[in-house]
Amino acid sequence: MNKVTDDSLISEQLKNDVIAANYFDYEELSISPDDQQALIVFGNHDMPEEEYEQGRRNRSIRLLNLNDGAYTELLSSDEDAHAPSWSPDGSKIAYLSCISGKTEIWVMNQDGSGKRQVSSTHSSVQNPFQFTKLCWSPDGKWIAYRLMPNGSRNSLIYNYKKKKPSTDIMVFRTRKQNNKDYVDYISSLYRCELHMIDMITGENRRLTHYSNGEMDIIGWGDGGTIVVKENDELKKVFVSGSGQKLLYSGDADLIKMKGQSLYIASVLHSSVEINFQDKGKLQQLCRVEIPGYEVKLHDFSFDASHVFLTAQRGLSNYMFSIETSTGELKQLTDETRVIYSYHHTAGVKCFHKEHSVIFPYSGPSEPMEIWKRSETGNMEKLSHFSDGVITYPIPEVKVIKYERDGWIIESLLVLPVAYESGSHVPTLVFLHGGPEGTIIADFKELNCAGGQSAAFFLANQGYAVFIPNFRGSSGYGLEFQKELGNLQIMRNPFKDVMAGVDYLIEQGIADPDAVGLYGFSYGGGLSTWxxxxxxxFKGAIGICGIHDFLHQDRNYGVPFHAFRPSRLGEASPKDMWLRPEMYK
Structure with missing residues (x-):
């Protein structure tokens, strides 16, 4: 494949630019009370394992003007600043920062001046605030927050594995072979506490103590109460210390409080159910089938008249709205675009005074930026964060569809920079992990090398990069995933890959004498198989590949083939041991 044979030939500037572009994962959005500004939290996963497991993400906070797109970086990634929260009058911003050496609550003026540490926890862990929400009281005097004094479950597991337990840890192991189910549960004196802190004096009060339970703050209620979600229950906690009261029990993925009333939205299989509760009486408003998969609820409009969600269909991640009173469903964004993904978890945020939303939005050739959809339906790009960062040529990306065994296989094809139509070029095939992973039409998916294809980098070296969503990929329905069953977990994806390569050769794109293969995780094992x-193929690279399916059986009590029902089908897990022909 006589392209790049000497690393010195690869532009150092190109490598640096590609790396810099990966530092733009949109993790959080927060709109100011007057709807004029938004706080954007950027993060990335490029850090030592221990810091990552303890909750570090190199996060920074920028202030974006929603009228002209101008922005200011308020806090740098050195602080790992995150969880920003506007005070009710919009004059202050509370946030979490580790600038003092340990994650604590800080506050600053809305322009970034006057930074001041508010909390001083006595926890022995570096970040007892993981995944918390900072919630101002209506009068702006207090903030409610969640504290995990022994750390999150992830950090406890990491410390256990590294034999550095910070407290007594018990390990429970259960095997249910008949149900093809395996649970490896690591617990501890895991505590999840509700606190409130005076933003002026720093006075701190612990209101509740939850042992071995999950708790999230929903918001401040009326009459000196804080509404929390503990597992599947909504509770009202009295800040006076007089206890708590159960408000609701059941599915609740997204909650909107309006006075004493609750709007509750839940994802139930392929549908969304919206309920309304007032004075303890629950009423179903609607249940709506969603034309997609991986449904994620994001936000209610300010008046709870609409709920906004995303769902995946193939390469695309769409935004929808549901009118809560009628159940009317509207698709709001186009195909071959992405809003919410593994990298970009910020999602959709509603304005406080109008029916408009902002959200990260990307296409395969367009970097993720903040967009606004107004209440009239107008779409507008607000931010230009990638300007000056992405200086290398962005190659052309095509959606390729072809047929194999009656299935339509959807794929992305990244053409070399300055590709001339009709020319045969060296082609690399990238195989995603899972195998239930998927490739989506996201710029970062093609730009990043951290488990992704780094396709743009390779296209700048003269390669075409072909990325198929072979059978088993998510976003195409359960029947598509069931094609992995009956011991076809390698064979059917292999057929789809070969059909795709044949298609590219027939179309006069791929040079038949210069085709290579690489993949990550399951895709790494599939590449070498x-x-x-x-x-x-002239060569193959397996990155962090899965090469011994029996290893999982020996260590976890369930074979790789049987980890999900769709992988096994009608076959028996014993076939992995008794039928060597399945590996051929």
Missing amino acids: IVSQTDR
Whole structure:
């Protein structure tokens, strides 16, 4: 494949630019009370394992003007600043920062001046605030927050594995082979506490103590109460210390409080159910089937008349709205675009005074930026964060669809920079992990190398990069995933890959004498397995590949094939041990 043979030939500037572009994961959005500004939290996962497991993400906070797109960086990634929260009058911003050496609550003026540490926890862990929400009281004097004094479950598990337990840890192991289910549960004196802190004096009060339970703050209620969600229950906690009261029990993925009333939205399989509760009486408003998969609820409009959500269909991640009173469903964004993903978790945020929303929005050739959809339906790009960062040529990306065994296989094809139509070019095939992973039409998916394809980098070296969503990929329905069953977990994806390569050769794009293969995780194992089945490829690279399916059986009590029902089908897990032909 006589392209790049000497690393010195690869532009150092290109490598640096590609790396810099990966520092733009949109993690949080927060709109000011007057709807004029928004706080954006950027983060990334490029850090040592221990820092990552303890909750570090190199996060920074920028202030974006929602009228002209101008922005200011208020807090740098050195602080790992996150969880920003506007005071009720919009004059102050509370946030979490580790600038003092340990994560604590800080506050600053809305322009970034007057930074001041508010909390001083006595926890022995570096970040007892993981995944918390800072919630101002209506009078702006207090903030409610969640504290995990022994750390999050992830940090406890990490410390246990590294034999550095900070407290007594018990390990429970259960095997239910008949149900093909395995649970490896690590617990501890896990505590999840509700606190409130005076933003002027720093006086701190612990209101509740939850042992071995999950708790999230929903918001401040009326009459000196804080509404929390503990597992599947909504409770009203009295800040006077006089106890708590159960408000609701059941599914509740998204909650909106309006006075004493609750709007509750839940994802139930492929549908969304919206309920209304007033004075303890629950009423179902609607239940709506969603035309997609991986449904995620994001936000209610300010008046609870609409709920906004995203759902995946193939390469695309769409935004929808549901009118809560009628159940009317509207698709609000186009195909081959992405809003919410593994990298970009900020999602959709509603304005406080109008039916407009902001959200991160990306296409395969367009970097993720903040967009606004107004209440009239007008779409407008607000931010230009990637300007000056992405200086290298962005290659052309095409959606490729072809047929194999009656299935339509959807894929992305990244063409070399300055590609001339009709020319045969060296082609690399990238295989995603899972196998229930998927490739989506997201700029970062094609730009990043951290488990992704780094396709843009390779396209700038003269390669075409072909990325198929082979059978088993998510976003295409359960029947598509069931094609992995009956011991076809390698064979059917292999067929789809080969059909795609044949298609590119027939279309006069791929040079048949210069095709390579690489993949990550399951895709890494599939890459190395494929070259044992065919001589079509000139080389293959398996990155963090899964090469011994029996290893999971020995260590976790369930074979890789049987980890999900769709992987096993009608076959038996014993076939992995008794039928060597399944590996051929």
